[in-house]
Amino acid sequence: MNTQEMTTRIATGQGFIAALDQSGGSTPKALRGYGVEDSEWSGDDEMFAQIHAMRARVITSPCFGSGKVIGAILFEKTMDGEVDGKPTADALKARGIVPFIKVDEGLADEADGVQLMKPMTRLDALLEKSVANGMFGTKMRSVIKAANPEGIAAVVAQQFEVGAQIIAAGLMPIIEPEYDITAADRVAGEDILLAEIMKHLDALAEGSQVMLKLSIPATAGLYTPLVSHPKVLRVVALSGGFSTDDACARLAQNPGMIASFSRGLLQDLRKTQSDEEFDAVLGKAIDQIASASV
Template sequence: MYTFQEQLDRIKEGKGFIAALDQSGGSTPKALLGYGVTADQYKDETEMFQLIHDMRTRVISDKSFSEDKILGVILFEKTMKGLIDNTPVPTYLLDKHIVPFLKVDKGLEDLNEGVKLMKPIPNLEARLTEAKSLGIFGTKMRSVIYEDHTVGIDKIVKQQFSFGKTILAAGLIPILEPEVDIHAKDKSEIEALLKKAILLELGKLEEDQKVILKLTLPSVPDFYKDLVNHAKVLRVFALSGGYDIETANMLLAKNKGVIASFSRALLNDLKFEQSEAEFSSTLNQAIESIYQASIT
């Protein structure tokens, strides 16, 4: 059995990266299009979700998708409840010694004060109980910062930590993801405000409480070094944020101690029509390049 403590140690100390396979209903059509599946190839939401599940199954079950390079996977709720080879997806991952996380946010509010806060997360406690029963180790939730706006940034960070404390109380480890839009005009100024707000909230956590941070690759290399080394931070992940895989890897390699949690950068060159050999080779190349950037 792959225990919670073993998973905790692996996320904290392990060499590798996190695969983000958590596209939700709103982003699934775009993800499928990138995979080479157009909207006229499915007639309803049920077929759409089956196609994305088939894609994720193809990725997760590939021989290159192994514990040697992959530390964990972030899942969409429907994927968490799905099967691979008649095995629940979290169990399938745990059997491969890969740590399963669950995306719990329900999307974003409209832009206000330079940010998009998360929408309310209904029945969160019940969903966390179910996730834990299925073997989920932690959660992920995303909000986005677009402008240099102190009040908005403070609200985003406070909201992330507020939900994070509920998740910690349920016995799960939260990934807090206050994304900075890579096209933001004042990106470096935003990152300075964001780091200040995060440090303030980290200082309010209890002694035994630890979180994971998932942050946009910063404009200044090693800008988040003090977060990487913070006693209340289990690990810092980086999101690709729309960068292509070469750019994302180049930027990641400049940030010591930060590991990837990529989605588009990992999956972008995978196509539905590829043969199994082509698919596996393409996935292996992406995994290897992201792994090398994560351990540099």
């Protein structure tokens, strides 16, 4: 797929985007969930080899290439690796799946009710490598924990500032200001978030587009104005800690948003499952998430 074909696939595809981008800090927990104990690896190289094997098993599963997964977000080391003897991005595109790369370097300490992204010390180099690897877009995450107008404004401003740099590099940014689903003031805070996002979208240069990855809103349909905005290619939803069933039920109440789940997609997969069992469990999750995304 070339860039235009990938743009069309993301804009109009019926399905969802798989989040396979657990990085250093979250990898041990992801491996434990898969049934790989800490004693089965030693050091980062072995840890990342274990998680890459899991991701490769997911990507090569027949159901993953069924057409219901339209994109996948990767961690840098997954992009650097191979699947089926091909660079991971090429293996995905051969299955009709558009590849994205996680570019943030984690979260800063909380201030004003939010966690901004840490400074990206090697963003230029990572963007250059991602373009060379045939990636379509990027993803970067901040977290909002309270309805603090100054904090929310700072999160959105930082996301769009880095997003402009990503657009200039020739990639599609997924802007992800996650709202903590446990926050007591989420209804009020998401209204503030929507207004800030709209302000920055309206200020984007003509012809520029971004994608948005947002928590499933407490108020169903809140983000409809974003779904229809001409400077938004697609609005995707994170599961945010909801179970697969709960996340899918909530997503189905928000027309135009599609899923970009990690936990909701992978939570029932285990290393000890036979290939047939693994494919059946993954296929069930894919069908459920894809149905909620239509």
